[in-house]
Amino acid sequence: MDRQVSHFREELEALQGRLLEMGGLAEERVRTAVEALVARDPALMNAVLAGDEPINQLHIEVDNRCFRLLALHQPMATDLRAVVAVVKINTDLERVGDLAVNIVEAAQRYVQHPPVKQLIDIPRMGEIAQAMLRDALDAFVKRDTALAHLVLGEDDRLDKLKTEVFRELLAYMLRDQSTVEPALDLILISRHLERIGDHATNIAEDVIFMVSALDVRHPSAGTGTG
Amino acid sequence: MSSAARPPLASLGHLAARRSDTPEAPEGTPKIDVESMSFYYGDKRALHDISVRIRPNVVTAFIGPSGCGKSTFLRSLNRMNDIIQGTRVEGRIRIDNVDIYKPGLDVVQLRRRVGMVFQKSNPFPKSIFENIAYGLRINGMAGSSSELAGRVEESLKQAALWDEVKDRLHESALAMSGGQQQRLCIARALAVRPDILLMDEPASALDPIATQRIEELIYDLKKTYTIVIVTHNMQQAARVSDHTAFFWLGRLVEFDRTEKIFTAPAEKLTEDYVTGRFG
Numbered sequence: 001m002d003r004q005v006s007h008f009r010e011e012l013e014a015l016q017g018r019l020l021e022m023g024g025l026a027e028e029r030v031r032t033a034v035e036a037l038v039a040r041d042p043a044l045m046n047a048v049l050a051g052d053e054p055i056n057q058l059h060i061e062v063d064n065r066c067f068r069l070l071a072l073h074q075p076m077a078t079d080l081r082a083v084v085a086v087v088k089i090n091t092d093l094e095r096v097g098d099l100a101v102n103i104v105e106a107a108q109r110y111v112q113h114p115p116v117k118q119l120i121d122i123p124r125m126g127e128i129a130q131a132m133l134r135d136a137l138d139a140f141v142k143r144d145t146a147l148a149h150l151v152l153g154e155d156d157r158l159d160k161l162k163t164e165v166f167r168e169l170l171a172y173m174l175r176d177q178s179t180v181e182p183a184l185d186l187i188l189i190s191r192h193l194e195r196i197g198d199h200a201t202n203i204a205e206d207v208i209f210m211v212s213a214l215d216v217r218h219p220s221a222g223t224g225t226g
Numbered sequence: 227m228s229s230a231a232r233p234p235l236a237s238l239g240h241l242a243a244r245r246s247d248t249p250e251a252p253e254g255t256p257k258i259d260v261e262s263m264s265f266y267y268g269d270k271r272a273l274h275d276i277s278v279r280i281r282p283n284v285v286t287a288f289i290g291p292s293g294c295g296k297s298t299f300l301r302s303l304n305r306m307n308d309i310i311q312g313t314r315v316e317g318r319i320r321i322d323n324v325d326i327y328k329p330g331l332d333v334v335q336l337r338r339r340v341g342m343v344f345q346k347s348n349p350f351p352k353s354i355f356e357n358i359a360y361g362l363r364i365n366g367m368a369g370s371s372s373e374l375a376g377r378v379e380e381s382l383k384q385a386a387l388w389d390e391v392k393d394r395l396h397e398s399a400l401a402m403s404g405g406q407q408q409r410l411c412i413a414r415a416l417a418v419r420p421d422i423l424l425m426d427e428p429a430s431a432l433d434p435i436a437t438q439r440i441e442e443l444i445y446d447l448k449k450t451y452t453i454v455i456v457t458h459n460m461q462q463a464a465r466v467s468d469h470t471a472f473f474w475l476g477r478l479v480e481f482d483r484t485e486k487i488f489t490a491p492a493e494k495l496t497e498d499y500v501t502g503r504f505g
Binding site for chain 1: 460464488489490491496497502
């Protein structure tokens with residue numbers, strides 16, 4: 001039994017390592033996407049567009065590893081919750097990678113026009129979203145539910161900033177019709193960043209579930225396993 | 227694993243006094259009500275202050291490492307331990323509110339109501355029919371020969387064996403496969419119409435297909451019977467039982483809905499056991 005258990009632990013640790021690698025890539029892509037927008041840098045944009053493949057490959061690899069662990073080891077209790085959490089976090093991270101591509105696609109359209117305004121809130125949103133991702137993954141590694149709860153709190157800030165960006169850009173669009181197209185792209189980008197925050201929130205919720213078996217996703221729908 | 231250090235016994239102190247009745251529904255009385263039960267082999271205390279309520283028409287699984295007391299506990303529910311010299315029970319076990327250790331209780335009658343199936347199938351070296359009919363005869367439940375045949379058929383059907391053996395009822399039971407022999411033993415236990423069926427590792431000697439048949443049978447039987455099963459196979463406990471009790475070093479560590487025990491147990495010891503952190 002001992003050998004079998006340590007074999008399982010090794011596999012689980014390797015799985016978590018791959019997931020964190022994926023998290024690092026996703027975070028990096030968000031950072032580069034926002035940087036490319038601010039700098040209006042086509043080379044950086046192309047780098048994001050061309051760089052989706054490693055995340056996609058990890059997405060499949062992590063899923064396969066989870067599938068294998070479930071089939072061959074039939075984990076229970078905390079181990080079962082860990083593997084289930086990884087399956088879910090994996091999907092969130094892959095979506096974050098896709099959203100970085102969406103940001104760059106909007107940015108490519110945006111830079112065809114003169115700047116609508118100086119970008120302040122969107123880079124701020126980018127920083128918050130990245131920090132949320134980083135903290136959620138840190139919480140995962142450290143099994144730290146307090147940190148995971150902090151991530152949940154950050155999501156409100158991101159939502160507020162998105163609303164502010166929308167209001168501000170609406171004012172620009174009403175004043176000057178020529179800003180409609182680029183302003184809409186900025187609104188889309190803020191929406192993508194807000195979605196990245198939602199994925200970080202999902203990850204934080206999965207960490208809480210993994211550590212304490214509590215389901216905090218929909219408070220009105222009951223709590224937790226059993 | 228080296229990290230699987232066992233906690234000192236003192237840390238189990240909080241378990242002793244607690245009444246483990248978590249899975250009990252608010253309504254209804256328990257089928258089996260065990261209160262502060264301890265069990266001794268001579269001077270050696272094998273079970274410590276066990277309190278548990280087992281509900282009717284559910285499957286309750288006892289899990290735990292070898293020597294944890296789960297089989298001893300199971301066997302105390304129909305006083306099978308009485309046949310071992312020097313054993314002693316403290317506390318109370320009630321079935322349908324009757325103390326089964328009270329003086330003067332008819333133990334034969336108790337064992338008719340609380341049937342038992344063992345790890346190793348043990349058919350009599352007689353025909354399939356006689357294996358079932360024997361218990362009915364000695365319990366005075368045989369009646370006319372057509373009544374007897376009817377009861378044999380009913381039992382074999384309940385044990386999901388009838389279709390396989392109806393054309394060879396008078397052949398030797400020993401010619402059957404291991405899985406069939408075990409189902410015959412279940413049929414034999416059911417023939418005397420018990421309320422409760424105790425099963426001690428009923429599938430551990432069987433291949434996966436025969437095991438699956440036994441598990442399906444357990445699922446069907448709980449509609450009629452209260453079933454208590456001891457198993458080393460945690461996946462089996464997870465598959466077949468509604469409630470699970472985890473025993474360790476003669477103590478009941480945790481008793482809860484099976485889903486809870488295997489996804490989010492409350493006690494660290496249970497967690498360590500079901501995740502294989504100590505073996």
